[in-house]
Amino acid sequence: MSALSAEPVSILEPLRRNDLRPNLIGLSRAELKALLAEHGLEPFRAGQIWHWVYWHGVRQFAAMSTIARATRERLEELFVIERPQIAVEQRSVDGTRKWLLRLADGNEVECVNIPEADRGSVCVSSQVGCTLTCSFCHTGTQPLVRNLTPAEIVGQFMVARDSYGEWPTPIETTRMLSNIVMMGMGEPLYNLDNVAKALRIAMDDQGIALSKRRITLSTSGIVPLIPRVGSELDVNLAVSLHAVTDDVRDVLVPVNRKWPIATLLEACAAYPGAKNSRRITFEYVMLKGVNDSDADARELVRLLKPIHAKVNLIPFNPWPGAPYECSSNNRIHRFAEIVNAGGLSAPVRTPRGRDILAACGQLKSESTRDRRTRVRDVEARAGL
Numbered sequence: 001m002s003a004l005s006a007e008p009v010s011i012l013e014p015l016r017r018n019d020l021r022p023n024l025i026g027l028s029r030a031e032l033k034a035l036l037a038e039h040g041l042e043p044f045r046a047g048q049i050w051h052w053v054y055w056h057g058v059r060q061f062a063a064m065s066t067i068a069r070a071t072r073e074r075l076e077e078l079f080v081i082e083r084p085q086i087a088v089e090q091r092s093v094d095g096t097r098k099w100l101l102r103l104a105d106g107n108e109v110e111c112v113n114i115p116e117a118d119r120g121s122v123c124v125s126s127q128v129g130c131t132l133t134c135s136f137c138h139t140g141t142q143p144l145v146r147n148l149t150p151a152e153i154v155g156q157f158m159v160a161r162d163s164y165g166e167w168p169t170p171i172e173t174t175r176m177l178s179n180i181v182m183m184g185m186g187e188p189l190y191n192l193d194n195v196a197k198a199l200r201i202a203m204d205d206q207g208i209a210l211s212k213r214r215i216t217l218s219t220s221g222i223v224p225l226i227p228r229v230g231s232e233l234d235v236n237l238a239v240s241l242h243a244v245t246d247d248v249r250d251v252l253v254p255v256n257r258k259w260p261i262a263t264l265l266e267a268c269a270a271y272p273g274a275k276n277s278r279r280i281t282f283e284y285v286m287l288k289g290v291n292d293s294d295a296d297a298r299e300l301v302r303l304l305k306p307i308h309a310k311v312n313l314i315p316f317n318p319w320p321g322a323p324y325e326c327s328s329n330n331r332i333h334r335f336a337e338i339v340n341a342g343g344l345s346a347p348v349r350t351p352r353g354r355d356i357l358a359a360c361g362q363l364k365s366e367s368t369r370d371r372r373t374r375v376r377d378v379e380a381r382a383g384l
Helices: 029-038 045-055 069-078 150-164 188-203 223-233 246-252 261-269 294-304 329-341 375-381
Strands: 085-091 097-102 108-115 120-123 179-182 215-219 236-240 280-286 309-315
Touching: 029 045, 085 150, 097 150, 108 150, 120 150, 150 188, 179 188, 188 215, 188 223, 215 223, 223 236, 223 261, 236 261, 261 294, 280 329, 294 309, 294 329, 309 329
Parallel strands: 120 179, 179 215, 215 236, 236 280, 280 309
Antiparallel strands: 085 097, 097 108, 108 120
């Protein structure tokens, strides 16, 4: 792969801030039909619009050539097709691309594409900032601003397709952008209704057409909502574990104080993916002198052996002011040897996009929290 310039590319086109027309991106099929009917348009137009928006990626009604001109003009009067706006695009020397996206209210969020030889995984955010305060994660230093809407979540993948020119939807074997990983800014389960709606749009076979096997949702361990992920979406599950004792995990992943390791693993064992050929992925960031001993590795095997699981060992990706150091290469590979010898697959993730702060745990924006926003309100809306 040829090296790409790491110089950020700023996109200066202003947002349409005073436009009150509804955005059609992010609506379910049923909502789209109802909205069209409300404005006197035939419900069957919903299928046409859906195909043009999500299969062809069009941004203007004028491009919908199978719809009569008069109808297109009426649609233009009534609605918009609006993704998040690219404020800055950065390209790493290793091919990773990161987008700082500006939303209609001026808040910003980051998403990333990580290209591999056989796939491209778009790391999608679910919140501006984060509900949690995981001490090893850069996003965790940014207080929660708000949840993202379905349009803003699925729109991140659409922006990535725009950047790569990957429209119309290609066949699965030729896609550069083949996977969604809900591992960006925020805790997806604290915004599960909007995340689920966005992912169902992405999985619709008349549009973006991603298989549920190509989607992974990562959680820090919001135990009461894990069953909903299995029953409503049945996508791949990843769990940010990062420690084998509650004392250590309480510091690294403070939500552990509500739902400790034993409770979390019980929920994972009951997840549908744990009962067939799919394995739950447990993410484990390697922190020097914190969670990387031989004893930690052996305890990790003991904890996960009863579950159909794999482990992703993640070298810690530094960020300004981070309180941790990455384990040495020798220590990481010794840890992996023990876990592999215990019967679990434990690949070491190759850091990608570090030069543009696009690697795991490095995402953050400058958006700030409104004083009225409270984490407990977000938890209440999530049903917790």
